[in-house]
Amino acid sequence: MELSVKAVKKMAAEAARNEVLYRTLTDAGDRFVALREGGFRELADPEGLRARGRAVKERCLANMPGLLRLLEKRVTDRGGIVHWAKDASTARGIILDLVSRYGIKTVVKGKSMMTEEIALNQALVEKGIEVWETDLGEFIVQLAGEIPSHIIAPAIHMNKEEVARLFCDKLGVPYTENPEELTMVARRVLREKFLGADMGITGGNMVVAETGTLALFENEGNIRMSTSLPKVHVALIGIEKVVETWDDFSVLMTLLSRSAAGQKMPTYLSLITGPRMSDEQDGPEAFHLVLLDNGRSDILGDQVLRDSLFCLRCGACLNVCPVYKRIGGHSYGWVYSGPIGILLDSELLPPGSARDLAFACTLCGGCAEVCPVLIDHPKMILDFRRRLAEDPMWKGRQVLSRVLPMKLYSRLSVRPxxxxxxxxxxxxxxxxxxxxxxxxxxxxxxxxxxxxxxxxxxxxxxxxxxxxxxxxxxxxxxxxx
Ligand code: SF4
Known part of the structure; x- marks a missing residue:
């Protein structure tokens, strides 16, 4: 996929004029910030834990090939099937093949940025498959025909009045702005879908190589139903999500839960090691794990940009970002937004197509201050800008807006x-x-x-x-x- 720079700039300009969006994102962001601060305040040595988290990610990424091989062996030993996808189209192809092989008609999905990254819903719908997002925020944006605007809160850009109107229009229910009643409407609709679905598709927060276990964090219970009710479970994860041991998992789980919502651990934690065993009551008959590269190996080879693979997808950097709060997630033009979105979109999309995103940053450093694994976003964004400045094509198109003013300033500043x-x-x-x-x-x-x-x-x-x-x-x- 290529980003249209013009379309992205237009969206950002419109969003920047939208004061309701700004208030909605600021209020929600402030609530997340307060939760995070509360969660970290309870820790005896939060900085020590962040350093440990970073060390875990560094070690696991350095040993990634070996860990992935071990993971494959462990999953296979437990009756699961591992697939390797080098890019988005291969991953879509693998999942579509599985859909045909098992004769699937209806899919229920857990929240997964990875499936957004490969535009899976669209591909399934084109094949005539009924697809239902079961996370409440994802369910809302699916009804609205949008993509998520925040890593952990997909519908953060919508207020309750907008959700009420959407439910009224799309589900034909009486208008109510009561959040509990709206949630009950979604629950009623989705309950039926869970019972009728033949495949559950999820992402995964981590995979533990030593036992071949997939870990899924959630607060709603929908992932648990998506992974245990349908006869087939397919999990799609990026290769950077592999960790070596349960100790590594425990460090990252603490950081992720506290960073995302100030929780000691997620409300629901599903640990899945293969399909249902003969002596087990429930669970899927088949378990498939799709490991997606999609450019991650190349990022790993870049000494500066590789840190973006440390990301736990907690969303904390979005909640403090003044640019994100002003323009919202959709203005970034692709699935990832905020400071980490600038990095991931620029790295994962075709070279050059997201280059203007490197300027959607004030370099205030708030993101680096809150990142649980100490990713230094501003440093990496500056590096993007430096690389752009060396690109003659880009430079040629920025003569009036950037190159000439900076040249003028550099001349003036040395002549008192x-x-x-x-x-x-x-x-x-x-x-x-x-x-x-x-x-x-x-x-x-x-x-x-x-x-x-x-x-x-x-x-x-x-x-x-x-x-x-x-x-x-x-x-x-x-x-x-
Ligand atoms: S970059 Fe850091 S703060 Fe941002 S989502 Fe990833 S882990 Fe969280």
Whole structure:
């Protein structure tokens, strides 16, 4: 898939004007931030745990080929079947083959960004399969014909009034804004689907190589039903989700649960090691694990960008991101959004197609401060920008907006006289064009930029203020004072 830069910019511009969206995302984000802070406050050594989490990811990624082979053996020993998919189309093909082989008519799905990454729903629907998202947020965005706008809260961009209207229109139920009643409507609809489905498709939060166990975290119980009621369970996961031992799992589970929603552990934790055994009461007759690469091996070979494979998909970096809160998840144009979305979209989409995303960042560093596995997003985003600056094609198209202004600034900044004149002119210009801090008018592409920004008043040049400060400091240091 290629991103249309024009379409993404248009979506971002429209979203940035949407004050309801901004309020909705800010309120929800603040709630997640408070939960996360509460969860980490309970820990004796949160920083030590984050460092351990990072060390676990570093070791497991360094040993990934061996761990994946061990995982395959363990899953196969327990009667499961492992499939290897080098890219999205291979993964879709594998799952569509399974659908035909088992004669599947209806699929229930647990929340999975990985299935969004390979656009699985669309492929299944084109084959005439009935597909139902069973996570409440995913169910809502599916009814709305949208993709998730947040890694752990897919419908975070919608308020209860919007959900009420959607249920009314699509499900023909009486209008209610009561969240509990809306949840009960979804529950009634989905219960029937669980009972009639022949295949459950999920992602997975981790796979533990030493026992070949797939771990799924959730708070609603829908994944448990999707994995145990249908006769076939298919799990699709990225190869970077493999960990070596249960100790590794325990460290990452603590970090992920606390980071995502301040929980000690998820409300429901499903640990699946193969299909139903002969002495077991329930569970699927067949279990398939699809391991997806889709560019991850290449990322692993990049010394700077490989850290993005540490991501646990907790969503914490989105909740603190000022850009995400302003433009929402859909404006990023693909399945991943926020700071980690900039990295993953740029790495996983065809080269160059998501390059403008590298500029959807203020480099404030809030994301790196909250990341449970210490991913340094700003450093990596800066590296993207550096690589872009070296690309002659991109450079050619950015001459007016980026290259020339930066060249001008670099020349001015090393010539004090010209720098002072430029400062004098800027102060004069500000007095005319933004006397109260709000821009009266800006030309062309700057109009959009200035529409929602106040600028602080330019004060006396720093060089003059510095000289005055230094003089007054020296005065206070003289002997006898
Ligand atoms: S990058 Fe870090 S903070 Fe963001 S979703 Fe991944 S693990 Fe969470």
């Amino acid at each position: 006289v010209f720098f002072r004149i430029a400062g004098f002119l800027a102060r004069g210009l500000q007095a005319i064009m933004a006397p109260s801090g709000e821009w009266r008018w800006l030309p062309g592409p700057f109009a959009e930029w200035g529409a929602r920004r106040k600028i602080p008043r330019f004060k006396r040049p720093f060089s003059r203020r510095w000289t005055a400060l230094k003089a007054s400091f020296e005065k206070t240091q003289r002997p006898g004072r």
